[in-house]
Amino acid sequence: MSHFAFDEKFAWGVATASYQIEGAAAQDGRGPSNWDEFAQRPGAIYSGHHAQVACDHYGHLSQDLDLLKDLGVTAYRFSVAWSRVVPEGVGAINHAGVAFYDRLIDGLLGRGITPYLTLYHWDLPAALEHAGGFLNPQAPAWFEAWARVVAERFGDRVKHYFTLNEPHAFIEGGLRHGRHAPGHQLPLSLVLQAGHHALLAHGRAVQALRALVADSWVAMAPVLICATPESEAPADLEAARSWTFSMNAPELRCTSWWMDPIYGRGYPSDGLRLFGADAPRFTSAELDLIAQPLDAVAFNLYDAAVVRAGPEGQAEVCQLPPGGARTAFNWPVSAQAHHYGPLFAQQRYGGPIVIAENGLSCRDWIHLDGCVHDAERVDFLLRHLTELAHAQQRGVRIAGYFHWSLLDNFEWNHGYRERFGLVYVDYQTLRRTKKDSFYAYRDVIAQSRRHAAGSPSSPLQDDALGPLAHS
DSSP: OOOOOOOTTOEEEEEOOHHHHOOOTTSTTOOOBHHHHHHTSTTSSGGGOOOSSTTOTTTSHHHHHHHHHHHTOSEEEEEOOHHHHSTTSSSOOOHHHHHHHHHHHHHHHHTTOEEEEEEESSOOBHHHHHTTGGGSTTHHHHHHHHHHHHHHHHTTTOOEEEEEEOHHHHHHHHHTSOSSTTOOOOOHHHHHHHHHHHHHHHHHHHHHHHHHSTTOEEEEEOBOOEEEESSSSHHHHHHHHHHHHOOOSSOSSSSHHHHHHHTTSOSOHHHHHHHGGGSOOOOHHHHHHHOOOOSOEEEEOOOEEEEEEOTTSOEEEOOOOTTOOBOTTOOBOOTTHHHHHHHHHHHHHOSOEEEEEEOOOBOOOOOTTSOBOOHHHHHHHHHHHHHHHHHHHTTOOEEEEEEEOSBOOOOGGGTTSOBOOSEEEOTTTOOEEEBHHHHHHHHHHHHHHHHHHTSOOOGGGTTTTSOOOOO
């Protein structure tokens, strides 16, 4: 197994989300979330699946913490279920919920694993959804209050935070396309204003975390929708870079609409032109609030388009070859995204770069020998880490990688059809089985950490935790 030349500070991690793994939906005072209600709609979730039990991480916490320890990760990204801690979204605290996350956090620290806490991974308390959710102009204030609760309860031990996970998914997916909770199909103007509220919520949460958590590290986790160049020709490189940050359609699954504002560039002009009269209403003071200094350029990164320069230098998307590698989710395998995505992101926003999520769905099952042989995931992992190392060799400051996910889990509107885990979960018995990819990632981490311990620190990593200057 090859090692990768990331330094000793590098965050070798895995990521999960509360709603996808915890279960215990009505246990110990947890309030309902918008996803609990959405899952009750006929046809909303594949085959009528729901997450009332999920992986029962709530009841298997010690076992899952031991899995993390055995995997050898140095960092674990998880989200806190807002409705488990504040059942009504605002107001009274559920102390049993706080106690669960105390056990989780203390269990991580006791095993030498740094907690990376996500404030919001799509599961809004139902009471706040009933009040309009992110459509309500009060949403940023609700979110700031939530950030304060988390900081006050856990900030003595948790220093690393992500504010929002993939806002395009819960804003456009939930309010425009109806695929995600709360399942609305609203006019674009309302959707875009809700997205603006989400970015304001991010800004206010960053301020709260900075005020309450000493030595805090804060980032957001949008998705990077990037292109890779057909060749290393300068024209193709520029076409791929341009495509990555351009808005060519009035859709929110894009990079610049979310990342430009948080790194001080404001909303992209091409997006404002596309949306026209539907664009959100905002002030310069609100843009300043959104653009709080962050500690990393973090993003989720899965696949990419391939782009070349057309006759006039414009970006042209290349058709993927027939029979090319695809995941069980039918996403193309685009390992070079981990070379060019970080490169382009650093050129536009600065660094260091953190891959907050990356992984794939496979059609895994337990073989006759009792093992799960997920060769595709092993290959995928090694290919993507190799390309991430290439980005570092090119001068990109890479500070961490979080594989999605530790466990097979509830994949939102796709239910339990898609398996993303390094650990197989039998949803009838809740038995955990380590897959071949678990052992492969464990070996990569162990060998790379040994290599880093015996090598001088890379100068590219010396400021890995320093605040970003807006570029």
